[in-house]
Amino acid sequence: MTKMPPQLCGATSVANTHECQVRRAKRSRNRGSYADDLVDFAILWRPWNGATAEDIFVTFGLSPRTYYNRLRSALSGPAGSDLCVGLKKELAHLGPA
Numbered sequence: 001m002t003k004m005p006p007q008l009c010g011a012t013s014v015a016n017t018h019e020c021q022v023r024r025a026k027r028s029r030n031r032g033s034y035a036d037d038l039v040d041f042a043i044l045w046r047p048w049n050g051a052t053a054e055d056i057f058v059t060f061g062l063s064p065r066t067y068y069n070r071l072r073s074a075l076s077g078p079a080g081s082d083l084c085v086g087l088k089k090e091l092a093h094l095g096p097a
Contacts, residue, residue, distance in 0.1 A: 035070075045094075071094070
């Protein structure tokens with residue numbers, strides 16, 4: 001498996017990693033709020049355009065609609081503060097509207 005270099009923040013390619021995502025992962029041990037868990041889960045599933053309903057339910061006990069609504073709220077708060085605008089937009093557009 002070829003390791004992809006971090007992508008400059010603001011780029012929109014799903015296959016690549018944003019620099020802000022790499023920085024967030026390095027600081028992940030210092031976080032642990034529910035909102036951070038929502039955002040980290042979305043980042044994990046981003047390459048596949050979001051998680052399946054089953055994975056969302058198993059992880060959070062939520063319907064996809066509820067999960068993605070909570071994710072959008074989390075992205076506008078402290079849990080999303082270390083992400084670039086481009087990645088926030090990508091994550092906000094995952095799942096049902």
